[in-house]
Structures are given as structure tokens and as C-alpha cells.
Amino acid sequence: MKATQADINWLGDVSVFEVNRLHAYSDHRYYRTMEEAVTSGQMNMRYDLNGTWKFNYAVRPDSRPEFFYKSDFSSEGWDDIEVPGHIQLQGYGQMQYVNTQYPWDGLNELRPPALPLDKNPVGSYIRSFHLPTGWQNNPVYISFQGVESAFYVWLNGQFVGYGEDSFTPSDFDLTPFLQEGENKLAVEVYQRSTGSWLEDQDFWRFSGIFRDVYLYTVPTAHVRDVHVRTDLDKTYTNGTLQVNLKLEGQAAAGAKIEAELRDAEGNTVKTFASDVQDGLVSLREEIGKVNLWSAEIPYLYRLYIRVYDANGALVEVVPQAVGFRTFEMIDKVMHINGKRIVFKGVNRHEFNPRRGRAVTKEDMLWDVRTIKQNNMNAVRTSHYPNQSLWYELCDEYGLYVIDEMNLETHGSWQKLGAVEPSWVIPGDKPEWHDIVMDRAISMVERDKNHPSIIIWSCGNESHGGEVIYKVSQYFKSADPTRLVHYEGVFHDRRFNDTSDMESRMYAKPADIEEFLNANPDKPYISCEYMHAMGNSIGGMHKYTELEDKYPMYQGGFIWDYIDQSVYKKDRYGKEFLAYGGDFGDRPSDYSFCGNGIVHADRKVTAKMQEVKFLYQNIKLFPDRNAVKIVNDNLFADTSELELVYSLEREGHEVVRGTLEVNVQPQSETVVNLPIDVEGLSAAEYAVNTAFVLKSATLWADQGEEVAFGQFIFQQENSSNETASVDANQVHEIRVVEGDVHIGVRVGQTHVLFSKAFGTLVSLQFSGRETIAQPPLPLFWRATTDNDKGTAMGFELGAWYAASLMPRCVEWIAEQQSNAYRIEFTYKLNISADVQVKVAYTVRNDGSVHVHNAYKGTAGLPELPIHALSFKTSPEFSNVEWLALGPEENYADRAFGARLGIHASTVADTVAPYLVPQESGNRTGVRWTKVTDNAGRGFKIEAASAPVELNVSPYTAFELENAQHTYELPPVHYTVVTVAGKQMGVGGDDSWGAPVHPEYRIASNGELEFEFVIRSL
Structure with missing residues (x-):
């Protein structure tokens, strides 16, 4: 939609979810030179607006400073606020945690798309900037990577645009509104909008600019969108690379493209070139034998796309990670690169106990390392698209990703645990089609080039219906290289084809077996299982034991990764991790926000001990003098690991050693251990075996244990052994x-x-x-x-x-x-x-x-x-x-x-x-x-x-x-x-x-x- 004036009524209009927003595009980087592109450092054509902004908070729309965006409005006396960050975590408004119910339940009698306008807090942000040197004659855009839940933007007193969807970017063209010298940027953020009806996730209800904000410019010929697709032949050996580009800019008409594919060591594998036709480029090249990408061996190539203007001058370089892999359904079973996959997964909210969902790079690095160290191979982005950096880390470190669109309408159809869809959204309601589809398109267009993403998800707990079915059809047509997930078909079988796999939440092991024994048409995953609230994760083995019993059982995703608890001080000034209701929030679902296998302060819980063991890809079964090794990896052998063995007598180590053992993937072997059990004295003994890393990796240090097995036995007295009693220890x-x-x-x-x-x-x-x-x-x-x-x-x-x-x-x-x-x-x-x-x-x-x-x-x-x-x-x-x-x-x-x-x-x-x-x-x-x-x-x-x-x-x-x-x-x-x-x-x-x-x-x-x- 296009408009020159802002209208507050857009907040409650389901047909208006963006105004003047740019079309979604891939999240690639771009540089001026090859040197910059290879080092992938700071983008010189991007200007960070993160930091301190001036801020005003209003509890309701009619008390906001309505004309704060005008050039002559003075923000003197306003507070400061940090961007990115949530308003509620910086001293304003009401913290609130709810799960299923909508946050206004019992306070306002509403049905969608109506809003509680009397309880719709507004944050008014102001930030001034000067354009960087050299940008004055260039187009300039602004990107908001995440704003919750709806916002209006003005520059120098003129309306720029409007956006909803809290978890995908909104970009706007600032060029017509720029002026020399200082520019005044004004942003008005509303906590409630029609989007709020679609964002009823199990999380804290925040608002504000909580992800990065930056300006960017582009060269005279610019790659606006990159779409990289890889295919493998039937032997999963030789790869084909398909590259589609969309270019813009005054020099794009006569531009030429040169692409160079390099391997992980930086060696050139192939180069190819093309002219630009009507701003589009389509290249398809046979690469030959390639190294495959998987979570076990996340091999990444690097594609460098060089843009030359009509005079042959290099104007832009786009570096793009490329992973050759296929994900497909074969005989009703999901396969990665021709091998049956088992998801050893976890659901992950973005969360930090001080910053909420405004997580940092350091948080993400800690998370990806911890997930890998504990044998998880998959993450579901519950229940919204994450920051782009998270997908880059999953590409690099090796995690399979279910990328989930920002859709949950739980409270519209489930009341007090019962399914009651009398006013479910989106359901079959055509008026909700466009706003829901926009969220799907925004996710796919941004994230489509990440090899780690193997499944698109239509959202979470939004019942069923035609609108979500059409979303799944869009996914399949826009990207046939991935499968589509949606659990909600369980509640509405009219559109069973919405999901390529049967996905259920918290089904008991017996229920899963009942499904699998009934000759189903689809494989099964538990998109949420093992609810890890408090002291939990008991009985997890009953689920993992299904992996070998049923080929169509393909694992699951633990709920969830991290507690959503927030630091607060008690009445004596001592900090503690608080949960729902601790902030006076009503309604609230109280401590139900604490379901993590990691505490909110990023300390691993005791529950992780069980998760790491049961998610082992390599299983060790020792006995008195040997160990059976079963390598369930699909692609990785054990050559990067060292087998450590020991014998303990009543807890005290008496023998220890290491062995070099290379077990091929999908195979097993028995290795004799150099442990002499003959003549052992009477006692209880334990034979311990473990595989540890020979050298450090991205995700762990040298010596990190990746698999463990123990055998306990009792050595009885031999015929010549008699128990002795120390007479000095006997008393009257x-x-x-x-x-x-x-x-x-x-x-x-x-x-x-x-x-x-x-x-x-x-x-x-x-x-x-x-x-x-x-x-x-x-x-x-x-x-x-x-x-x-x-x-x-x-x-x-x-x-x-x-x-x-x-x-x-x-x-x-x-x-x-x-x-x-x-x-x-x-x-x-x-x-x-x-x-x-x-x-x-x-x-x-x-x-x-x-x-x-x-x-x-x-x-x-x-x-x-x-x-x-x-x-x-x-x-x-x-x-x-x-x-x-x-x-x-x-x-x-x-x-x-x-x-x-x-x-x-x-x-x-x-x-x-x-x-x-x-x-x-x-x-x-x-x-x-x-x-x-x-x-x-x-x-x-x-x-x-x-x-x-x-x-x-x-x-x-x-x-x-x-x-x-x-x-x-x-x-x-x-x-x-x-x-x-x-x-x-x-x-x-x-x-x-x-x-x-x-x-x-x-x-x-x-x-x-x-x-x-x-x-x-």
C-alpha cells in the first residue's frame, strides 16, 4: 500500500499491515571490493542507528505527543532509551507474561480485529543523524529488523511508512525526505495492532524497537535480491548451482555479472558470467563433484557475485555462503542427502534475562555452541523468524532448522485447554489471507539462501483452515527444495496436505506408536515434546527408543531451550530471576515461562545430562574387556575423535588409556579394550568409554566428550580370598x-x-x-x-x-x-x-x-x-x-x-x-x-x-x-x-x-x- 499521511486506524485494519514498505529480499551482504567481501568485515554502505534515542512513553494513544515527528518539535526533557531493546525492560509500562490467552483477556471484551485502544501503550522515538560522507547523492534506505508490534516512521516531518510483523524486517526508502545536515528520524511504536492477534505466542508481551536499525545505501548497480539453489544428482555426488539475481540502479541496465565459486579453503572451483537482462540474471552451472553440507559436516562454499557497470568498473561484490544438500521425501521418509534423518531437536526462543528477545551475538554464539556440545542437531525457531545471524551460525556450525513464520493465534481457538474454534483466526476467513501471507513471504524471501533451513513452518498453534493451507501451497511453489511443516492439521483434517509430515505436540509414546502402526501416509515428528518445565525430562528414553523401531518416526524437538525469566530485585534489593505475575501482570500464566534445558542466565540445567546422552549419534556399549561402537551418524566417521577408556574400582580409576578407532557412518564394530580383568580383587568395577574431540572445533574445545558408555560389574571373591576384620575397630x-x-x-x-x-x-x-x-x-x-x-x-x-x-x-x-x-x-x-x-x-x-x-x-x-x-x-x-x-x-x-x-x-x-x-x-x-x-x-x-x-x-x-x-x-x-x-x-x-x-x-x-x- 502507498500513502503520504499516517492514519492511526491502520492499527485495527486487517487489510493494512504495511505502507510504503519495500518488498522483502534476501539477507545477503554486499561490498565495494573483493577484499572487503572476502574478509566479510563491516559494510561501508551501512550506517548503524543502534544506541541511545530520545523517548517518550504514553499509556494510551490519546495521551501520546501526536506531532512529535515535526521538525520544530523539541524533545528536550524526554528520556533516553536504548535501541535495540524492549520498552518494558527499560522502565516503562507493564511487564506481562501469558501463554495461550490473549493479554487483554478479562480486561477488554474483544474479538478480532478489534483492539484495546484505551490500553495500547505508545513509544515515541527520536533520533537525529547526518549522512556519512559520500552518501549525499546516493539512494538511502532504512531497515528495521524487528519492531513490536506496529510502527509509523517519519523523516524531517514527512511520513515515510508503516509496518507490522514484529519478527521480519521492514525497509523504507528515505531518499525523497533527506535534507542536508541534520536529519530528524521519528518512530512511533504501538504495542497492540491487528498483528497482535497473530502473535499470541507463549512469551513475554513486550514492545519497542528490539532488533537492529540501520541506514544503507547502494551502488549504481546493486543486487537487491539473491536466490541460490543447489541440486544434487541421483548419486548425491555431483552438484548443480542455480543463481537468480534481481538488480536495481541506474547502471543495472548495462551491467555484467561474474560469479566465482570457492571451496572452504578458498580455492576457485568455477567461474561463470552473464549479462543483466531487464534487471534479472539467471545462471545455472554444473559444478561436478561437491562436498555436501549437513549438520554433521557443515561444508560451506563461498560464492562471490561481482557486478560490473557498462564501462567494466567493479561496483559491487556480494559474498554468499553455499551449501550443497538436498532434503526430500523418499518412500514416506524424510531424507537429507539420501539418508534418513532423525531430528534430535530443541525449540528455541530468542531470550536474555536482561534484554528479553533483543539477544546479542554473544548470546547466539553461546547458544549454538551449547546446542552442538549436547548432541542436538536441529532447532525450531519457535515461533517466529529469528535474527539473520542465527541462521548464518546454523549454516556454519551445522544445525538443521525448521524456520517458523510469525503466526500463533492460540487464544482464538483453545480456551482452558479445550478446542473451541468459534472465532478462530485466520481459519477460512479471506480477510486475514493477505496479512498472514505477507508474513510467510517476508520470511521466505529473507531466509531462502540458508542451507541450514530444511523445512518451512506455517506457524504454531493457529488451528487449521484454508488460509494456512494457502500459505503451505505458497511455500511449496516458491521453494520446492524444502518441505513444509504445520502441526495444526491435527485439529482440522480438511486441509491435511498443509503439512508434509505428521507433527504433533506432547503425544505420549503409546499414541505415537499407534499412529505409526496404522500404515500412515506421512512420517512423524514431535514438533514439541518433553516439556522441560522445572525438574523434568523424565522418560525421554521412551521417545528416543522409537527412532530405531520405526523408520517413519523421525525425532522431535524438546520444549524448550531456555527459561524465559527476567531479572528483578526483591524487596531487599537482591536480584532474582522472576516469572509471570512477579511484575503485577494480570492476566498472567505465572511460572509457565520456565521450560528450558538451559536456565535464563545461560547456565546449563541438570536436565541436559539426559538430553546429551539420549541424543548421542554414536553409542558405546562396553563390557568387561571390549566395547561395541555403533556409529549412527549419516555422514561423519569417528576419525576426528579419540576413544578414551578407563576402569574404575569403586569410583577410583585404576586403568586409563586411549585408542584410535575409525568407525564409518551407519556401521558398527567391536573393539577390544586392553583391560586385564583377571585377578581383580572383589569389588564393584565400572568400565568407562567415551569419544572425545581430538582437536578444537568451532563449537567445542579439544577433549570435549561427544559420546559415552559405561558397564558396571561386580567382581566376586576368588576361592583364596577371605574377608578380614580389623580387631582394632571392634569395641565393647x-x-x-x-x-x-x-x-x-x-x-x-x-x-x-x-x-x-x-x-x-x-x-x-x-x-x-x-x-x-x-x-x-x-x-x-x-x-x-x-x-x-x-x-x-x-x-x-x-x-x-x-x-x-x-x-x-x-x-x-x-x-x-x-x-x-x-x-x-x-x-x-x-x-x-x-x-x-x-x-x-x-x-x-x-x-x-x-x-x-x-x-x-x-x-x-x-x-x-x-x-x-x-x-x-x-x-x-x-x-x-x-x-x-x-x-x-x-x-x-x-x-x-x-x-x-x-x-x-x-x-x-x-x-x-x-x-x-x-x-x-x-x-x-x-x-x-x-x-x-x-x-x-x-x-x-x-x-x-x-x-x-x-x-x-x-x-x-x-x-x-x-x-x-x-x-x-x-x-x-x-x-x-x-x-x-x-x-x-x-x-x-x-x-x-x-x-x-x-x-x-x-x-x-x-x-x-x-x-x-x-x-x-
């Missing part, structure tokens, strides 16, 4: 039975049992007390986000009460020759038929053996945990385990854990989830040492079978009753919880999916565990 057992207490002394161990309280009340080793508050049976864990989603408090809450006040109904004691045993029997308020017995046996070596037995009955809810918990001194602030680790793990999230000796401070065992919850557990515990900073303390050993164990500064009840970390009490204790079993954490979703049955604990049977406490 002395018992003092008082009226209320029973004291037992063995050497430097002094134990006190209370008849009144029915428990152990004191355990001293060498005069140091270990019991601050006595041990009692525990059947409750602090609910995780997933537990809350299954209403665990309602369904299993009786175990909370049962854990608060068990009643000792009986105790019996027995004096033995080498031990003293006392057993306490407890009743619980949950049922008269439930019985718990805790027996303590003080042995003549000074250790205390603890046996916990539970006897349940029918009709009770399942148990969250079967444990015994006590408090000790906070001076015991360090913990060391021989257990599965090093990170926290649970029954359904321990595949990525490894047996070894791991250490931590007690404070660090509490994972910094947004809402305090169960965390810090270790499974497979053989022993644990709890010590002070001088190394003094006590040791807990598993007696017969490994136990689970948690050492924390907080009880389960303190964690349960805190909504933020700052609400937790000051640390007064170290809390030790030994469990025979704890239920898994789950992760299929966080709003009702239960933990899988094999990781739950039935309450109607008998359970027992035992452990030993001894002095260090």
Missing part, C-alpha cells in the same frame, strides 16, 4: 537404659534413642553430633511443576499429612553379642492399616545400620517417595557420593548419569528452578560422605542394594511452601534424605501427563531399604 557395646532414653556407646560412637519420641535423637562420632532433628519416615517430596500439573497435591496429598506427624506406637529392643537393635513401629494418619518400622542396629564397629520397612494396604494413593529424613548441622556443608551423577538424577532420568565419585556443596544440590521444588536427588548411591570444610563428618553406605539420596539445605516442606527462592528460609540445617525409591519426575507434558507406570510407587505392598551410618 555398652547400653544405658534410662527412664526416657536408651544410650548405646561403642568406642567413639554414642547413640541415644528416645522412648518418648520413638526415634533416634542423637548420634555422636568422636563427640560431634550428627542429628540436629531426628530421623522420621518421609512419604512426600516437594512437588515439581509436573507434579502440580497432575494435581499431585490433591491426588496424593494425604502422604503430605502422613509425613508430618507419624506416631510411634511400639518399640522393641534386643541386646545381641555384637550389636544392639531397636525397632520403632509407626502408624500414619492416612490409614490404620499402614505400618512403618524403622530399626536401628548399633554394631560393635561403631556403625549404625538402619532398616526401613513399609507395609501398605489397598485403596491408598501412590507414594511419591519412600524415605527416611533427618537434619544435621549446617556446618556439614559438603557432600560427596559414589553414585550415579554428576548431576541430579531420578528413576526415569538416569540414562545420562554415570557411576562415579562426584562432589558438591550442599547449597549447590538445590537446582535453581524458577519455583522451588524437588531437586538434587541421586540414584544408585553406594555411599555418601557429608562433611564440614575440615573434612570431618559422617558416611552413609548402602547396605544391600543402592539407595537414592538427597542432601539439601531445605526440607521437602520448606521447598513445597516457597514460590520463589527468596522465600526459602535462612539455612539452619543440612537435610539428609535417604530413600529406597522415589517416583520419577515425568516430562511428557506439565499439565496432566503422569509419570510412566514403571517409575511410580505402588502403596499397597511391602517396601524396604537399608543403609549404614558410620564415622569418617
Whole structure:
């Protein structure tokens, strides 16, 4: 649309989404010389407008400074604001996080495209500039890479243009409005527009100029658009390069094009040339044998497009990365370069806890390295096109990308979890066609040259209908080299061909298998799965196990990469990571913004341990003296890796070595390990194998582990081995039975049992007390986000009460020759038929053996945990385990854990989830040492079978009753919880999916565990 005057009514007019905006074009760079192009440095024909702008904030349109754009308007007294950046993160307006619901839900009674005009904040920006030297007679344009959600632009008091679509660029021609000397640029940004109905993503609702703004000029003959397409022959060996160009400028008519393709080493592969015809160039060249691009081996060529004017003078050079690859459907299975692909993916929001979606290059570099280091091979740009640099990094580092257009209308059709599409948009509504299609075109035209992008996505959670179907048809016609994704056809099968693959969110493994066993017409991906909210990712193996079972199961994308939490200060001035509702935002979806496998401050969560292991492309299966290596890579062998092996005896390394092993992709081999297991003394051993990088890569340092496998075995006593007992460690057992207490002394161990309280009340080793508050049976864990989603408090809450006040109904004691045993029997308020017995046996070596037995009955809810918990001194602030680790793990999230000796401070065992919850557990515990900073303390050993164990500064009840970390009490204790079993954490979703049955604990049977406490 063209116009010379701004009209505020465009905000609510679905037919107006751009005015005077330039057509979308590729995101290529361009330079004046080959030297500049080869070094790819600063573009001399671009002038950055990022930085400090003058700013005014108005809470509603009728209170804005309406004529601020005029040349004689003074902004004296206005505030400063940083661009790029969000208005709400710089001290203005209302922070708000909502997921499905629209942000005005319950505040304004609206139906699309109506807007809450009384609650539509306006940011007015002013920036003055002088044109760089040499630009005065050139055309000058301005590019806004991202503005949320709609904006008007003026230069020197004259209207320039209008744009919507927060996540693709809007460019305008400034040439007619420029003046000599200082130029006044004015931008008016509205938080709400018709585009807001299409941007109902699960994220913080910000506004402002949050991506780069820059001026640019062009030479007399300029390549406005580049479209590079590569094809491979049927053998996936020889490549063809198709290059289409659109030129503009006064010298374009007589211009000539010369193109040079160079390999990754800078060697010229081929040159070709063409004249420009009507501003267009179309070149197609057979390149011959080429190196292929894939996420495993992201080989990039560089194409240099040189533009010469009619006089033969070089006027422009365009460098363009080229990756030769094909992505296609073969026999209902997606293939990359002829090989079946499995997406080991993650959904990624652009986010920084201080800058919101105004992420930096440093953020993106950290992200791409972290994703690669943890064996992920694919990213879905949920749910909008990202900054261009992200795609360049994916090209270079090697990640497959689902590029998703900026479309989500979740709240228009799903209400309180139910599908209710009475006023769904865009649906079949023709009036929404153009605005939606514009977003698709803007994404494709900008991003089309990135080899990392292999699938276009029609958006997210916008139900179905004809409009989105037409978007998919556009994708297929504009770019037949890629496939098209859209999950929403699941809700509207009328246009099933919208998506080339069946894509579902949070389907259970059994549901996926049901689909795959029904002879489907399409392959399956989980565009979102493993909802990683809080302590989650349990049961992920059930999904990855489908990869080898069903060829048409082609992986999935974890939801999601990073927590969307924002720094805030509590009432005492201490910073914390806040979530929805913490800023007084209503409506809000509160902590649902915290679903990341990375914390918002870019610290990797413990959940990543499981992700990295289950996403391994190379699998290692060691036994006592060999390792089976399965290389599931499609293209990469193991020549760049080194096989490291070791043998550990009860956590201590006794053998270590390295081997050179080259396993070809899609093949396996068995390698003998030079480990002599003959004659090993009786103990538990672990054979560890790992592949590590021989040398540094773009994404990791030398020695980075990319694959791991462990084998644990027990070496029994040989016939000539007999266990020996150190007589110096055996002492007389002395018992003092008082009226209320029973004291037992063995050497430097002094134990006190209370008849009144029915428990152990004191355990001293060498005069140091270990019991601050006595041990009692525990059947409750602090609910995780997933537990809350299954209403665990309602369904299993009786175990909370049962854990608060068990009643000792009986105790019996027995004096033995080498031990003293006392057993306490407890009743619980949950049922008269439930019985718990805790027996303590003080042995003549000074250790205390603890046996916990539970006897349940029918009709009770399942148990969250079967444990015994006590408090000790906070001076015991360090913990060391021989257990599965090093990170926290649970029954359904321990595949990525490894047996070894791991250490931590007690404070660090509490994972910094947004809402305090169960965390810090270790499974497979053989022993644990709890010590002070001088190394003094006590040791807990598993007696017969490994136990689970948690050492924390907080009880389960303190964690349960805190909504933020700052609400937790000051640390007064170290809390030790030994469990025979704890239920898994789950992760299929966080709003009702239960933990899988094999990781739950039935309450109607008998359970027992035992452990030993001894002095260090």
C-alpha cells in the first residue's frame, strides 16, 4: 500500500499491515571490493542507528505527543532509551507474561480485529543523524529488523511508512525526505495492532524497537535480491548451482555479472558470467563433484557475485555462503542427502534475562555452541523468524532448522485447554489471507539462501483452515527444495496436505506408536515434546527408543531451550530471576515461562545430562574387556575423535588409556579394550568409554566428550580370598537404659534413642553430633511443576499429612553379642492399616545400620517417595557420593548419569528452578560422605542394594511452601534424605501427563531399604 499521511486506524485494519514498505529480499551482504567481501568485515554502505534515542512513553494513544515527528518539535526533557531493546525492560509500562490467552483477556471484551485502544501503550522515538560522507547523492534506505508490534516512521516531518510483523524486517526508502545536515528520524511504536492477534505466542508481551536499525545505501548497480539453489544428482555426488539475481540502479541496465565459486579453503572451483537482462540474471552451472553440507559436516562454499557497470568498473561484490544438500521425501521418509534423518531437536526462543528477545551475538554464539556440545542437531525457531545471524551460525556450525513464520493465534481457538474454534483466526476467513501471507513471504524471501533451513513452518498453534493451507501451497511453489511443516492439521483434517509430515505436540509414546502402526501416509515428528518445565525430562528414553523401531518416526524437538525469566530485585534489593505475575501482570500464566534445558542466565540445567546422552549419534556399549561402537551418524566417521577408556574400582580409576578407532557412518564394530580383568580383587568395577574431540572445533574445545558408555560389574571373591576384620575397630557395646532414653556407646560412637519420641535423637562420632532433628519416615517430596500439573497435591496429598506427624506406637529392643537393635513401629494418619518400622542396629564397629520397612494396604494413593529424613548441622556443608551423577538424577532420568565419585556443596544440590521444588536427588548411591570444610563428618553406605539420596539445605516442606527462592528460609540445617525409591519426575507434558507406570510407587505392598551410618 502507498500513502503520504499516517492514519492511526491502520492499527485495527486487517487489510493494512504495511505502507510504503519495500518488498522483502534476501539477507545477503554486499561490498565495494573483493577484499572487503572476502574478509566479510563491516559494510561501508551501512550506517548503524543502534544506541541511545530520545523517548517518550504514553499509556494510551490519546495521551501520546501526536506531532512529535515535526521538525520544530523539541524533545528536550524526554528520556533516553536504548535501541535495540524492549520498552518494558527499560522502565516503562507493564511487564506481562501469558501463554495461550490473549493479554487483554478479562480486561477488554474483544474479538478480532478489534483492539484495546484505551490500553495500547505508545513509544515515541527520536533520533537525529547526518549522512556519512559520500552518501549525499546516493539512494538511502532504512531497515528495521524487528519492531513490536506496529510502527509509523517519519523523516524531517514527512511520513515515510508503516509496518507490522514484529519478527521480519521492514525497509523504507528515505531518499525523497533527506535534507542536508541534520536529519530528524521519528518512530512511533504501538504495542497492540491487528498483528497482535497473530502473535499470541507463549512469551513475554513486550514492545519497542528490539532488533537492529540501520541506514544503507547502494551502488549504481546493486543486487537487491539473491536466490541460490543447489541440486544434487541421483548419486548425491555431483552438484548443480542455480543463481537468480534481481538488480536495481541506474547502471543495472548495462551491467555484467561474474560469479566465482570457492571451496572452504578458498580455492576457485568455477567461474561463470552473464549479462543483466531487464534487471534479472539467471545462471545455472554444473559444478561436478561437491562436498555436501549437513549438520554433521557443515561444508560451506563461498560464492562471490561481482557486478560490473557498462564501462567494466567493479561496483559491487556480494559474498554468499553455499551449501550443497538436498532434503526430500523418499518412500514416506524424510531424507537429507539420501539418508534418513532423525531430528534430535530443541525449540528455541530468542531470550536474555536482561534484554528479553533483543539477544546479542554473544548470546547466539553461546547458544549454538551449547546446542552442538549436547548432541542436538536441529532447532525450531519457535515461533517466529529469528535474527539473520542465527541462521548464518546454523549454516556454519551445522544445525538443521525448521524456520517458523510469525503466526500463533492460540487464544482464538483453545480456551482452558479445550478446542473451541468459534472465532478462530485466520481459519477460512479471506480477510486475514493477505496479512498472514505477507508474513510467510517476508520470511521466505529473507531466509531462502540458508542451507541450514530444511523445512518451512506455517506457524504454531493457529488451528487449521484454508488460509494456512494457502500459505503451505505458497511455500511449496516458491521453494520446492524444502518441505513444509504445520502441526495444526491435527485439529482440522480438511486441509491435511498443509503439512508434509505428521507433527504433533506432547503425544505420549503409546499414541505415537499407534499412529505409526496404522500404515500412515506421512512420517512423524514431535514438533514439541518433553516439556522441560522445572525438574523434568523424565522418560525421554521412551521417545528416543522409537527412532530405531520405526523408520517413519523421525525425532522431535524438546520444549524448550531456555527459561524465559527476567531479572528483578526483591524487596531487599537482591536480584532474582522472576516469572509471570512477579511484575503485577494480570492476566498472567505465572511460572509457565520456565521450560528450558538451559536456565535464563545461560547456565546449563541438570536436565541436559539426559538430553546429551539420549541424543548421542554414536553409542558405546562396553563390557568387561571390549566395547561395541555403533556409529549412527549419516555422514561423519569417528576419525576426528579419540576413544578414551578407563576402569574404575569403586569410583577410583585404576586403568586409563586411549585408542584410535575409525568407525564409518551407519556401521558398527567391536573393539577390544586392553583391560586385564583377571585377578581383580572383589569389588564393584565400572568400565568407562567415551569419544572425545581430538582437536578444537568451532563449537567445542579439544577433549570435549561427544559420546559415552559405561558397564558396571561386580567382581566376586576368588576361592583364596577371605574377608578380614580389623580387631582394632571392634569395641565393647555398652547400653544405658534410662527412664526416657536408651544410650548405646561403642568406642567413639554414642547413640541415644528416645522412648518418648520413638526415634533416634542423637548420634555422636568422636563427640560431634550428627542429628540436629531426628530421623522420621518421609512419604512426600516437594512437588515439581509436573507434579502440580497432575494435581499431585490433591491426588496424593494425604502422604503430605502422613509425613508430618507419624506416631510411634511400639518399640522393641534386643541386646545381641555384637550389636544392639531397636525397632520403632509407626502408624500414619492416612490409614490404620499402614505400618512403618524403622530399626536401628548399633554394631560393635561403631556403625549404625538402619532398616526401613513399609507395609501398605489397598485403596491408598501412590507414594511419591519412600524415605527416611533427618537434619544435621549446617556446618556439614559438603557432600560427596559414589553414585550415579554428576548431576541430579531420578528413576526415569538416569540414562545420562554415570557411576562415579562426584562432589558438591550442599547449597549447590538445590537446582535453581524458577519455583522451588524437588531437586538434587541421586540414584544408585553406594555411599555418601557429608562433611564440614575440615573434612570431618559422617558416611552413609548402602547396605544391600543402592539407595537414592538427597542432601539439601531445605526440607521437602520448606521447598513445597516457597514460590520463589527468596522465600526459602535462612539455612539452619543440612537435610539428609535417604530413600529406597522415589517416583520419577515425568516430562511428557506439565499439565496432566503422569509419570510412566514403571517409575511410580505402588502403596499397597511391602517396601524396604537399608543403609549404614558410620564415622569418617
